[in-house]
Amino acid sequence: MSTTHPASLRVALVSEHASPLAELGGPDAGGQNVYVAQLADHLSLRGHDVTVYTRRDGPGLPPEVLTPGGVKVVHVPAGPAARVPKDELLAFMPEFGSFLARHWRAARPDVVHAHFWMSGTAALCGVRGLGVPVVQTYHALGTVKKRHQGPEDTSPPQRLTIEAAIGRACRRTLATCADEVEELVAMGVDRDRISVVPCGVDPRHFAPVGGPRDAAGPRRLLAVGRLVRRKGFDRAIRALAEVPDAELLVAGGPEAGLLFAEPEAERLRKVAEEHGVADRVTLLGAVPHERMPHLMSEADLVLSLPDYEPFGIVPIEAMACRTPVVATAVGGHLDTVVDGVTGALVAPDRGQDHRLAEVIRTLLDDPERLARYGRAGRARVLAHYSWERVADGVARVYSSTVRATPSLSGAVR
Incomplete structure (x- = not known):
């Protein structure tokens, strides 16, 4: 400062x-x-x-x-x-x-x-x-x-x-x-x-919480944002079908008890069923601000896959929590996420879901790289985004x- x-x-x-x-x-x-x-x-x-x-x-x-x-x-x-x-x-x-x-x-x-x-x-x-x-x-x-x-x-x-x-x-x-x-x-x-x-972002609030996740459990992917089609949560669900031993949490929208009345939530449930991953996808609904650092710190990867994004706050919140990011190469993501340093950038093309799944699998199979990306992400936030x-x-x-x-x-x- x-x-x-x-x-x-x-x-x-x-x-x-x-x-x-x-x-x-x-x-x-x-x-x-x-x-x-x-x-x-x-x-x-x-x-x-x-x-x-x-x-x-x-x-x-x-x-x-x-x-x-x-x-x-x-x-x-x-x-x-x-x-x-x-x-x-x-x-x-x-x-x-x-x-x-x-x-x-x-x-x-x-x-x-x-x-x-x-x-x-x-x-x-x-x-x-x-x-x-x-x-x-x-x-x-x-x-x-x-x-x-x-x-x-x-x-x-x-x-x-x-x-x-x-x-x-x-x-x-x-x-x-x-x-x-x-x-x-x-x-x-x-x-x-x-x-x-x-x-x-506030790096005092968005900061690493807790220790390493249990390696015996499923790898955890997290997507965060408003429940609107352009945020690309359906892409994350389709990619999950090609990422074994992983689960996807989606945070956003109304509180969990009201998700049944949310059209986009229903659409995402149908996508999960069609791709055989309904048992590995959890729609959390609204998550309190104070809980977000815990949720992000507990994830192996945060996925930010919108079709377009003016800036995109989720990647820098995740990076502040020392969690690597896979993000579409659009808008502010091109500035915040350094491909091969703090995470990976992928094409916004919805026809590239096989490539997206490959990127996710490659990162999950390399814990040392994930840890390195996480440290680099936190350092980048402190240097540029406080x-x-x-x-x-x-x-x-x-x-x-x-x-x-x-x-x-x-x-x-």
Whole structure:
């Protein structure tokens, strides 16, 4: 971690649907909530004055909350005081932006950091005429989602046009991986105004737990994530059919007692039955955050096999627990998982399941290599992916942006 920090700044984080106070596990509560909460806390620890603006999504929420870490969270009245799916929030962004404009005219921030594309529209509206630079993190790009989901994409139809306009209007865009940089450039964002700072993980929480697993039991494979088709859990199940003496645990989705009503869980059960491995596949449902390090530490391999992934937090959580990873060569995986050093990268092609099974078997048959990959993974997380490292990188971007020439920020038209 850096021993010196940039001068104190007044930082406004805009996260329209992902509150840092949210309880994880809801349909729109996940990685972005964690990112905003951790970034805010670590920036505050460095002496920055941090305020997070997020939409009021409940009737009993106070206008402002001060967190134990000294971060102010402002609940913005924009739209109904109720939960609304994030893909339906665009209509409320003008109201959100007007609220920000009133607040920032009274107390001007030094830099605004917008999270997700809709937050970018509100942030750019809020800084109009103030000369305050806006830094944008998309967290997920509509171009990638549309490419992979096609007609199943529920994003507003104007998302791609607005995302591109935000990238041209904001002062700097923060990408989380090299693959995202190329997507942004293809959208028309100036490469010279893109910085790369990855997502992070808490290596004190995600750390090795317990000793070596019982060598007499079945080898354990673990897959973690939301129960959606693109996460590739069916690939892991089909590969298991060619990996004898191994079991697969799948963590994610609703709590175990509600899995019977989850369509993707039912589909995965059918895939397991069709491939003769139903007795070796266990769907765990939601696993509490405090249990995840135990679950990951007890696995021989963590499988992260999505069709696409903007960054992918699961591999670095596993690596922090000293567990090797087999991951598809997509998105942030290309940065985080070093093939042949911390794990193995495999093609996202679903026609390559025999090759996937071969990679898994080869690794399971080589305990010394697994141990070496595990040690290298933990070291890589400590060197690059702790929240301290992430916050240092983001703060440097803020400081350079504030020192730069007057902001190019303006309204998205």
